[in-house]
Amino acid sequence: MKTNIINTKSILPNSFRFDPSFHLSEAIILGKDLDNVPYEKISIKDTNSKVFLGNIFSRIFVKDKEHGIPYLAASDTVLADINTGRFLSKKQSKELAYLMLKKDWIVITCSGTIGNVTYTNSTFENHIATHDLIRIVPNDEKILKGYLYAFLSSKYGYNQLTQSRFGGVVKHINADHVNGITLPLFPEPFQKEVDDLIQESARLREEATEALEEAHTLIEDKFGVSAKKKSSCVSISSIRSSHNKRFEAFYHTSENRNIYDYIIQNFKYKTLGDLTSKIFRPGIFKREYVADGVTFLGGADILMQIPDSEKKLSYRQVEKMPELKVKRNWILVTCGGTIGNTVIIDGQLEKCVISQHVMRIVPKDEVLKGYLYAVLSSKIGHSLITMHSTGSVIPQIESHHLELVPVPILCNEEMLYIDGLISTYVEKIEISKEKEIKAKFLVEQEIEKWNKN
Known part of the structure; x- marks a missing residue:
């Protein structure tokens, strides 16, 4: 007290x-x-x-x-x-x-x-x-x-x-x-040092956003299809052949379904299951929060400019549950409540552990991780992911739903270009985070040095 x-x-x-x-x-x-x-x-x-x-x-x-x-x-x-x-x-x-x-x-x-x-x-x-x-x-x-x-x-x-x-x-x-x-x-030289870090961080974030938006534009222009009203008539054979024999209207007649049908009928594609070695999420567990531990991020936290949280899991618990850890170039997808928000793991996120409400996608070694992320994080990818959602009050998707998502295959030159854009995005975002974190650290360090006994 x-x-x-x-x-x-x-x-x-x-x-x-x-x-x-x-x-x-x-x-x-x-x-x-x-x-x-x-x-x-x-x-x-x-x-x-x-x-x-x-x-x-x-x-x-x-x-x-x-x-x-x-x-x-x-x-x-x-x-x-x-x-x-x-x-x-x-x-x-x-x-x-x-x-x-x-x-x-x-x-x-x-x-x-x-x-x-x-x-x-x-x-x-x-x-x-x-x-x-x-x-x-x-x-x-x-x-x-x-x-x-x-x-x-x-x-x-x-x-x-x-x-x-x-x-x-x-x-x-x-x-x-x-x-x-x-x-x-503080004296002007110190202020200038901090200001330069923040200005550079902001500039890098702008350039990163431009690279990501260009990648998304290329994908959406290539695979986009105008929304048109689909017939309300669905055959029994379509229902029987659907995953888990889905019967609800949204799955069969939505704009999301329209995009799905357009891609599988007009482009070469591979399913996400074919391109990944594993799609999973950890099981439910009781969390051991401590003052000094590993940063624990939820589905909303991973979407922030600098993902962070006051919640820390004990090192002991993380050691017992290694499935909570993530690795660079894995892709995260929110899978409960708000579905389909997608993040690629960089060096800063790799230091954290992630909630069981976030799906982990582990691409195969030979797969272009940047291109895969560009597709999944675009409006096209979001529509393909959310088409498989289930539940009434709180929507959910599971790994077997994500395995069915079709990933369009372009010529190698186009995919390499998009992959390069995402590599630029990840690199600049990571450096941007580092500079902003350093600027805050310098301010706190400068204040704390006058309070040491």
Whole structure:
């Protein structure tokens, strides 16, 4: 049980906050660490950065980008791939222009899940984001924007963000809380070092996204088929010959089925089962969470720009369950609830263990892993995967469903080119993660060195 003694000097400067969660938070301890740093402290408000929230608005969604503008919820901003497939009507664009994101902004989730910080690069431009997101338009006059982002996303910034949260069931913070956050005014050379790492990380992420989008465009242009309404009549022979004798309409007459039929009728293909040595997921198990262990990621965590989690499994449990580990160039597919989100394992993910709710795809040695990932992570691949989903309330897929997914075969030159694009994507994303992680580490290390006894 945590205890502490507070007085009026603790209450008055903090908007008369009297609740224990505020005064017993880790931010109090970390705040004392900041006090020991022998540099001037500056608030975000004093940096002349613009900080604002949007106003609540009624959303009018449309089907495609021809009639709409890409829309991001707060939870979408932390994803590695922000192409959510949701579009707001262009009729709303004029009145919501101020919610359009721009490059080099810092955005912070401020409702429900609080304190997730994102540095926007060019891929965020021309996206309208929810009103429920705090925007910071940095001003480099006193604090370099890369350093400001690294501080806010470090434990010192995160705890200041979450300390001031309010609300009962759904927690919130507002622009005033962000304006009041203080950070050390480190010398310019140090700020420049951190800023360079963040800027380079953002640039690499842009280039990686371009490579992935080009690979997806090549695949979707090659194998895409216009959605056309299929007959509602399905023969008994089709039902009998289907996997597990599926009887529901979605399996036989959906747009997903249309894509499946188009590929197997017009292209050479191999099933995913033919291209892999193994498709599996671990069994259900009781988790032993510890303070110091191996990072444990769920299906939502693996989709983040930098996959991470506060949950750690004990080394003992991981040793007993080696099937939780993953290896470079394996492909992960979410297989429960939200189905078909696909990730390729890089050096950062390889250090983590993954939930049993994520399917592991282990390609054969001779298979072009990048091409296989490009197909599965495209809209075409997502449709082919989700066609096999089962369940009513919580959809599921199993390994025997994924084994049936057809992977189109192109000429060797085309597949090698797409494979090269994915290799570029993986390499740049991995370096981008390393630079951002290093920037946060430098900030935390610089603060902690003044608190060593």
